[in-house]
Amino acid sequence: MNYNFPKKINIREDILNYLTNSITDGKVKINEKLYSENFIANKFGVSRSLVHEIYTALDMMGIVKCIHGEGTYLVKSEGINCNSPLGLLLFLQGEDAKSLLEFRYIIELGIVEQVIDNISGNDVEIMLESIQEMEETDDYMIASENDVKIHMTYCNALHNPLVSFVYNLAIVYITFISNNNWESIYADNDTNKKNELIEQHKQIVSALVDKKPEKCIKAITNHLTYIEDKFLNY
Amino acid sequence: MNYNFPKKINIREDILNYLTNSITDGKVKINEKLYSENFIANKFGVSRSLVHEIYTALDMMGIVKCIHGEGTYLVKSEGINCNSPLGLLLFLQGEDAKSLLEFRYIIELGIVEQVIDNISGNDVEIMLESIQEMEETDDYMIASENDVKIHMTYCNALHNPLVSFVYNLAIVYITFISNNNWESIYADNDTNKKNELIEQHKQIVSALVDKKPEKCIKAITNHLTYIEDKFLNY
Structure with a gap:
């Protein structure tokens, strides 16, 4: 199973780059919805759970907000928690x-x-x-x-x-x-x-x-x- | 289902605080293994998949390295990728x-x-x-x-x-x-x-x-x- 590991890392970086570029290019703006997990999963040929992991990580960093049943929104960070x-x-x-x-x-x-x-x-x-x-x-x-x-x-x-x-x-x-x-x-x-x-x-x-x-x-x-x-x- | 949301956020913060304190107190040192996902899941009464999400997020930030089948290690970050x-x-x-x-x-x-x-x-x-x-x-x-x-x-x-x-x-x-x-x-x-x-x-x-x-x-x-x-x- 181990030989899958590097591939997964590269795909994760590819997805992050894709999201980063969409945001810095202004394609996705603050308070707008980010691409759905399904869209990204299909686009990069990965499982939805991998996309969900990435979105969760971005949520924990305060970059996006995942709202259950609604989707993932790009948010304006409200300063950083000391324990972050x-x-x-x-x-x-x-x-x-x-x-x-x-x-x-x-x-x-x-x-x-x-x-x-x-x-x-x-x-x-x-x-x-x-x-x-x-x-x-x-x-x-x-x-x-x-x-x-x-x-x-x-x-x-x-x-x-x-x-x-x-x-x-x-x-x-x-x-x-x-x-x-x-x-x-x-x-x-x-x-x-x-x-x-x-x-x-x-x-x-x-x-x-x-x-x-x-x-x-x-x-x-x-x-x-x-x-x-x-x-x-x- | 929505009423579960705030609880989950608090537990995530609790887990992060627990990990942060273990690291700043020196209980877990660089290159050492972090608590297993099962250990944290049992300790906080949450699913292993929630712990996995948190570890994945820390991995994406370069704080830990999850190695498939081995466990999660605290790593020394090697500088920051511009696209991080x-x-x-x-x-x-x-x-x-x-x-x-x-x-x-x-x-x-x-x-x-x-x-x-x-x-x-x-x-x-x-x-x-x-x-x-x-x-x-x-x-x-x-x-x-x-x-x-x-x-x-x-x-x-x-x-x-x-x-x-x-x-x-x-x-x-x-x-x-x-x-x-x-x-x-x-x-x-x-x-x-x-x-x-x-x-x-x-x-x-x-x-x-x-x-x-x-x-x-x-x-x-x-x-x-x-x-x-x-x-x-x-």
Whole structure:
């Protein structure tokens, strides 16, 4: 049976290419119905169950929506769930924490000026509440969660769907590292490190509120360098 | 039958969360076998075919490899195929070309110094060959392909798997825009624009060869601004 395997993989790629081209060419538009499973099965001479597998995979990725008894629709993705398989893929791609930090330098420093232009009072409020929760909590997971939330709010304030998309993809991985860092702080009862990290986030938010790009770049650089020094270089 | 639908979605998410946690906790490591379809089916009280669908989707994303008769293995992803459904997802996420251009400014300018440190003679050769092919070809698709290849080579020279990952994700979308731009150049027989674009790529490569970050930042900014002015603002 094994010799069938490569053939099946190629056909799956052929079908994906066919669907991709139909979408990028504009033949199928958002909210419209995709080809029926039967149509694709006949066109490529494969079983309907193989087409169903492909459509299910696209559904899980948030590209299409399969509605039982109705068909498969092309949908506009509504942002990415942190637990989505895509984040997992990124986690598996980049096992090295230095790569992630470099990625964060590039994105978080690269968007400072536009974020300062775009950030809302509500965004600032969310960030200040998160800092307060970081100060008050006895649970390292809650501290970590709020830490990540501050950086997500910051990046999403750019209102660039592509940047939000890639940053949210990286969130599974950022959360994993952040959890480890905060766990070690609480395990060592290291009040000094805790206070330092909280102060760094205050500096970032204060620079955003003051609308000072230079100050913000300094605060973010300071924060990421601190993480690099204290948590990655031992 | 419809009332089963939300339940099924939740169970699928539960299973994905369970798998994600097993992987991020290190219970399942790369190249190791994932839980059998039967094990997951029994644990969550679902059919084996539902588990098979989920594993197939993860296989299509390059997270696992299903081997017929053997089981499902967690694999180390080997970079992303341009035609992968992930790129398609990004394409659907960000329909607006301005967002893509902003994304490119952030990434391509943010990595200049490290790329200059890391770029190899082979990378430069690939870029110079691509420029030559752009000059010589009569086919707008080949011109576009080489244009995209130059930027991919540039970004991959950073040797940061996360940055390569997100840039390669965006490639489906970048290619789509680039094809349109080059198609219009050839349709209008606009030698001026063609020469301008080729010259801009030469400037970028020459700055990389000279190892001059300032010059490189200027050349990339000039190139992206040109695209913005000539192809997005009409």
